[in-house]
Amino acid sequence: MVQTILGKKDFIESLRGKSCTFLLSLSNTKTANIKGISQAGIPGMLYLTPTLDAEFLATGEVRSLKDIASTPKGVPTPALISRAIHLLKPFRNIEFLNLGLEKSLDIDYFKIHNFDIKPSGSIEDGANIDAIDIFEKGVQFGQQYKPDSDYVILGESVPGGTTTALATALALGYDCNDKFSSSFKDVPNSIKNSVVSKALQLSLKENELFAKLSVVADNMLLFNAGFILGSIEKDYRLILAGGTQMAGVLLVVNSILKTMQGDIDSSKLALCTTKWVYDDPNSDLKGLLELLDFDINAYYSEFDFGLSNHMALKLYDKGEAKEGVGAGGALVYGSLNGLDKQSITTCVENFLV
Amino acid sequence: MVQTILGKKDFIESLRGKSCTFLLSLSNTKTANIKGISQAGIPGMLYLTPTLDAEFLATGEVRSLKDIASTPKGVPTPALISRAIHLLKPFRNIEFLNLGLEKSLDIDYFKIHNFDIKPSGSIEDGANIDAIDIFEKGVQFGQQYKPDSDYVILGESVPGGTTTALATALALGYDCNDKFSSSFKDVPNSIKNSVVSKALQLSLKENELFAKLSVVADNMLLFNAGFILGSIEKDYRLILAGGTQMAGVLLVVNSILKTMQGDIDSSKLALCTTKWVYDDPNSDLKGLLELLDFDINAYYSEFDFGLSNHMALKLYDKGEAKEGVGAGGALVYGSLNGLDKQSITTCVENFLV
Numbered sequence: 260m261v262q263t264i265l266g267k268k269d270f271i272e273s274l275r276g277k278s279c280t281f282l283l284s285l286s287n288t289k290t291a292n293i294k295g296i297s298q299a300g301i302p303g304m305l306y307l308t309p310t311l312d313a314e315f316l317a318t319g320e321v322r323s324l325k326d327i328a329s330t331p332k333g334v335p336t337p338a339l340i341s342r343a344i345h346l347l348k349p350f351r352n353i354e355f356l357n358l359g360l361e362k363s364l365d366i367d368y369f370k371i372h373n374f375d376i377k378p379s380g381s382i383e384d385g386a387n388i389d390a391i392d393i394f395e396k397g398v399q400f401g402q403q404y405k406p407d408s409d410y411v412i413l414g415e416s417v418p419g420g421t422t423t424a425l426a427t428a429l430a431l432g433y434d435c436n437d438k439f440s441s442s443f444k445d446v447p448n449s450i451k452n453s454v455v456s457k458a459l460q461l462s463l464k465e466n467e468l469f470a471k472l473s474v475v476a477d478n479m480l481l482f483n484a485g486f487i488l489g490s491i492e493k494d495y496r497l498i499l500a501g502g503t504q505m506a507g508v509l510l511v512v513n514s515i516l517k518t519m520q521g522d523i524d525s526s527k528l529a530l531c532t533t534k535w536v537y538d539d540p541n542s543d544l545k546g547l548l549e550l551l552d553f554d555i556n557a558y559y560s561e562f563d564f565g566l567s568n569h570m571a572l573k574l575y576d577k578g579e580a581k582e583g584v585g586a587g588g589a590l591v592y593g594s595l596n597g598l599d600k601q602s603i604t605t606c607v608e609n610f611l612v
Numbered sequence: 613m614v615q616t617i618l619g620k621k622d623f624i625e626s627l628r629g630k631s632c633t634f635l636l637s638l639s640n641t642k643t644a645n646i647k648g649i650s651q652a653g654i655p656g657m658l659y660l661t662p663t664l665d666a667e668f669l670a671t672g673e674v675r676s677l678k679d680i681a682s683t684p685k686g687v688p689t690p691a692l693i694s695r696a697i698h699l700l701k702p703f704r705n706i707e708f709l710n711l712g713l714e715k716s717l718d719i720d721y722f723k724i725h726n727f728d729i730k731p732s733g734s735i736e737d738g739a740n741i742d743a744i745d746i747f748e749k750g751v752q753f754g755q756q757y758k759p760d761s762d763y764v765i766l767g768e769s770v771p772g773g774t775t776t777a778l779a780t781a782l783a784l785g786y787d788c789n790d791k792f793s794s795s796f797k798d799v800p801n802s803i804k805n806s807v808v809s810k811a812l813q814l815s816l817k818e819n820e821l822f823a824k825l826s827v828v829a830d831n832m833l834l835f836n837a838g839f840i841l842g843s844i845e846k847d848y849r850l851i852l853a854g855g856t857q858m859a860g861v862l863l864v865v866n867s868i869l870k871t872m873q874g875d876i877d878s879s880k881l882a883l884c885t886t887k888w889v890y891d892d893p894n895s896d897l898k899g900l901l902e903l904l905d906f907d908i909n910a911y912y913s914e915f916d917f918g919l920s921n922h923m924a925l926k927l928y929d930k931g932e933a934k935e936g937v938g939a940g941g942a943l944v945y946g947s948l949n950g951l952d953k954q955s956i957t958t959c960v961e962n963f964l965v
Contacts, residue, residue, distance in 0.1 A: 273721035276702025399682045547799045 266556030277409035291419030337586035397485020414585020424507030440542035444578035500588020502536035534588035560590035619909030629763035644772030690939035750838020767938020777860030793895035853941020855889035885940035913943035
């Protein structure tokens with residue numbers, strides 16, 4: 260059920276039977292408000308998506324709204340998948356990183372790490388992030404954080420995040436125009452391209468790395484790049500759970516290392532994603548990871564909704580939604596703990612009845 | 613699913629819900645190269661069997677060869693059973709003890725304990741082991757080893773190991789000529805007897821216990837006898853997972869204790885094996901254990917391939933292969949954790965498709 264994209268199978272196999280903390284980074288970028296840029300949520304209320312995803316993952320309820328976030332085509336959030344895994348084989352802990360939310364979580368009994376971070380601006384007009392500050396908050400958190408488990412899965416919910424990730428990677432000089440994914444099957448390229456090229460023009464005015472990032476990035480990319488570099492000396496393994504956005508985080512790490520002439524021992528680091536991202540003809544996750552100057556272990560779960568007759572879930576297999584809320588990492592964790600396709604499918608279907 | 617051979621059911625019942633480390637001791641003895649002595653592996657490449665078993669258990673891949681080790685009759689290695697259990701209900705840790713391998717493991721992310729031990733010689737010509745050194749390495753390891761779990765299962769993969777175990781027990785003076793098992797159903801007694809009697813003649817020239825062991829034993833028997841004596845004061849339970857070879861380890865312990873006029877509190881020690889060993893008309897595990905001067909808890913798993921139609925697996929039920937790679941202990945662990953016969957059978961069958 261787990262396939263290797265890059266690196267050796269050993270890394271992921273050695274996590275069988277190990278305990279896992281699920282960290283979910285949540286952030287809003289006003290980039291998501293641009294019409295047609297994302298379908299990760301309810302039109303006009305996309306800003307609520309990370310909040311609702313977190314509430315649903317933790318409690319099975321969407322407290323800040325009546326229904327779970329679904330796309331205009333009715334593709335339900337991948338939070339359903341991560342939640343199903345947690346019901347069938349609970350994570351040791353679920354904790355949240357508030358990296359600038361419009362609406363904070365209505366949750367009492369789960370650890371929410373707050374960093375006094377504001378939602379970032381639209382990259383069309385400049386994201387207006389204090390990039391060094393956000394990055395350093397990530398580094399500090401990475402240095403002090405001690406999970407009560409053998410390894411950590413780090414997921415994200417950031418509507419509009421593939422657009423900011425693409426703009427960021429291009430601004431950093433990576434040749435990756437056709438490598439980034441989207442929550443859409445048929446990527447709205449004209450809108451996205453226009454937003455990204457506006458962002459790039461703004462970033463061209465800046466010379467320095469963090470100054471560029473302040474204009475084109477989002478809080479999740481910056482904070483998690485810091486988190487990786489701050490935690491890399493620790494003795495737990497870290498799995499980035501996501502597709503091209505998490506690859507974007509790694510590209511930021513790569514550029515920072517290059518600028519600082521630093522080095523990274525990436526042997527405790529991996530990326531896990533879904534089959535839908537891996538198979539996506541409109542993006543190239545492996546290609547993105549091969550742009551890195553360090554080695555990275557990467558895997559995907561073979562899970563799909565082939566056993567389901569549910570129309571909304573079938574859309575995943577048609578290339579909509581694909582990834583988010585750590586779904587790929589959660590599915591890999593499920594495989595490592597003996598969950599089979601049928602039980603996951605049934606559990607997800609039960610949310611939609 | 614778990615039946616008691618000796619001792620009380622309490623020991624094994626008290627391990628339900630407890631976490632378990634699976635330690636696999638791996639060794640080559642040139643005894644396996646004697647034609648017809650073992651069917652644990654590919655003819656001419658039997659020396660690869662422990663390496664392949666370990667790789668398959670840890671990763672599901674056999675990296676040092678194309679196919680999983682199977683016997684000339686096509687009986688697949690019991691590593692399939694241990695791997696299936698690990699997939700369905702992962703061990704807390706899998707670690708390897710390199711007790712003299714011809715080919716080291718191609719594995720990066722699992723703990724491999726190395727002791728600078730060389731493969732042992734054929735007992736036909738004298739095993740040529742520094743028996744005290746290997747034994748003391750086991751004692752030291754037992755004294756310092758701290759598992760990150762409630763109990764430890766100790767398995768082995770040593771082609772030719774039942775022959776060395778038989779020769780060892782006879783050399784130590786135990787009346788056990790008809791009590792040792794073989795990986796064959798129809799034990800090639802003439803070859804085995806000739807090898808064992810040559811080994812015994814060599815051992816008769818020696819008076820001292822360890823001098824005898826240097827001639828007739830293998831590294832696994834010696835190291836694990838030391839491991840047991842070194843770890844017996846620790847607060848975790850130790851399960852020897854194996855058939856008559858593990859009984860051989862206990863007989864070595866017994867002889868060493870007798871020689872040293874020592875004593876053992878064996879209340880934290882047990883042996884677990886398969887039904888195929890327990891039912892074997894050609895050997896007598898219980899009889900071997902009753903030769904010990906201390907009490908021992910012993911159990912077997914009732915698992916068999918009665919639910920399978922797979923020809924290669926059916927051979928187990930006909931008395932081929934029987935045990936190895938800790939299969940009996942793994943099956944008992946599976947039972948203690950709620951796995952049923954059907955799910956184990958299906959999982960093993962899936963490896964062979």
